[in-house]
Amino acid sequence: MKKLLIFLIVLSISLVSYAETKPFIVGMELEYPPFETIDENGNPTGASVAIAEALGKKLGREVVIENTSYPGLIPALYSGKIDAIISSMTINEERARRVDFSDPYTTAQLVMLAHKDSEVMSPADLNNPKVVIANKTGTIGALWARTYAPKARVRNFDKESQGVLDVAQGKSDVIIYDPLAVARYHAKYPDTTRTIMEPLPNVNGWGIAIRKGQPELLEKINQFIAEAKVDGTFDRIRDTYLKEKAEEFEKETGLKFFF
DSSP, X not given: OHHHXXXXXXXXXXXXXXHHHSOEEEEEOSOBTTTBEEOTTSOEESHHHHHHHHHHHHHTXXXXXXXXXXXXXXXXXXXXXXXXXXXXXBOOHHHHTTSEEOSXXXXXXXXXXXXXXXXXXXXXXXXXXXXXXXXXXXXXXXHHHHHHOTTSEEEEESSHHHXXXXXXTTSSSEEEEOHHHHHHHHXXXXXXXXXXXXXXXXXXXXXXXXXXXXXXXXXXXXXXXXXXXXXXXXHHHIIIIIXXXXXXXXXXXXXXXXX
């Protein structure tokens, strides 16, 4: 019995040690520069990748980035394929029933790219059966539309570029997305689109998502976020990956950049 007890104690210590030293696998969709993208050599890069690497140092674990389609991120977390999601994911009530979110590490806003002839002028115009909203499947824009504009008709797309093209061609009135993407796509389709930079209501910041039932990990992540906001970590990430985009964004929109 004594030998069995010693064996179980050693096994327990070994399992804890393995859990703390195995790679920390972070899921993100590498199609959203400058936050999540791929460099010229095919390697993950961007502000979210830098956040993941800084978090890995805090946890004392090597970070591996797993490129995952946005709708597949939460299922990948559930299945254990990844340990966390850092993919510009907005905290909301529906998602929070399925995952545990960290404290927000950014503010966040949703605005609209509209077809030039659309009658939509503000968020108040969206909940109308005459309005067609294009959405990228699984995004906060899609969840927002379902919750706050249930009367509108919705067209869902696997890629945001498909939804944007739908708006540019006049098949949809608007696509709901973050201000950075909206400004970028308006620049691509200046003759057929316009921006509506009035923020949609009831939108929270971005958070890091993990599986439920890991309070110690969640506490460590929240500690990391709190420290990164004051010790220069986020400032360095902003200056490295976002400074030019932030200045351009603030000049064009008049809004404060959200990171």
